[in-house]
Amino acid sequence: MATGMTRREAWRRVSALMGGLALMDAEALLAGAFDEAALDQAMAGGIGEFTASDIAFLDEIADTILPATTTPGAKAAKTGAFMALMVTDAYTDRNRQVFREGMRQVDEACRAAAGTSFMHATPAQRLTLLEALDREQRTAMEERAEAPRSRAPAAASRPEDEPPHYFRMMKELALLGYFTSEIGYRHAMRYIESPGRFDPCAPHVPGDKTWAPHA
Numbered sequence: 001m002a003t004g005m006t007r008r009e010a011w012r013r014v015s016a017l018m019g020g021l022a023l024m025d026a027e028a029l030l031a032g033a034f035d036e037a038a039l040d041q042a043m044a045g046g047i048g049e050f051t052a053s054d055i056a057f058l059d060e061i062a063d064t065i066l067p068a069t070t071t072p073g074a075k076a077a078k079t080g081a082f083m084a085l086m087v088t089d090a091y092t093d094r095n096r097q098v099f100r101e102g103m104r105q106v107d108e109a110c111r112a113a114a115g116t117s118f119m120h121a122t123p124a125q126r127l128t129l130l131e132a133l134d135r136e137q138r139t140a141m142e143e144r145a146e147a148p149r150s151r152a153p154a155a156a157s158r159p160e161d162e163p164p165h166y167f168r169m170m171k172e173l174a175l176l177g178y179f180t181s182e183i184g185y186r187h188a189m190r191y192i193e194s195p196g197r198f199d200p201c202a203p204h205v206p207g208d209k210t211w212a213p214h215a
Contacts, residue, residue, distance in 0.1 A: 042081040048088035049100065055080045057103060057119060062174040064126045074178045082177035083170070095163045102166020106133070130167075137165035185212045 038047075046052050059080030066074040074080075087099050106129070110118040113132075114125040121129070141164065163169075178184045 038085055039078045039081040042084055043078060047081070047084050049096075050084035050088065054103065055084050057107075058083045058170075060119060060126065061106065061130070061170055062177065064123070064130050065171060065174045066178050067123070072183045074174055077178050077181035077183040079174055079177035079181070082181075083173040086173055086177075087169075095169070098163040098166050099169050102170065105166065106170075109133070133167040134171065137167040137171070140165045141168060 041047070042050070043055055044052065046055065050058075057080070059075040059078075062074035062079035062083065066079070068076065087096055091099065107118045109132075110116065110121050110125070110129050113129055114121050116125075118126060118129070144162065
């Protein structure tokens, strides 16, 4: 992950990317530090309930969301391992369960729609599926936000207490993992190590990459 980056700063930046929406289990996500060695270890042998095959699966999901173009994609940034580490270390038991079940649902949905597993689907098939899941999660979260606050006893579950849609969790972590990685900083965005020269009027024309905020 980007050198010197604090998790609180990463949370703030990716929340801005998603229109100001708070990340799932945000306070827990602030607790640890990014560790490149931990990503390598997770990719080789898994982490928690996630096997190396699970991490490869998450890599393909993240890479479909953020594919390689003129810059490296999410898989090159080890985003799948990042996602598995964050779910293992920062998510509640209930949200971990929803996320893990969501992985199974992604594969089942792909088999139903394309007649093959997600790992064996073509890039176009994967994209079509994830676009449909993104529409599904957006509708689900909007309906939840619009639902009236329950007047039931405080112990009863309220809509805002329920885990987010599983694909929302996946999308959030893919964005967070990629845009706080060295690849995200140095290739997807423009980055200059600071301190450096103060330039209040740096040229920026349509089509230019955004500047990566300094850690």
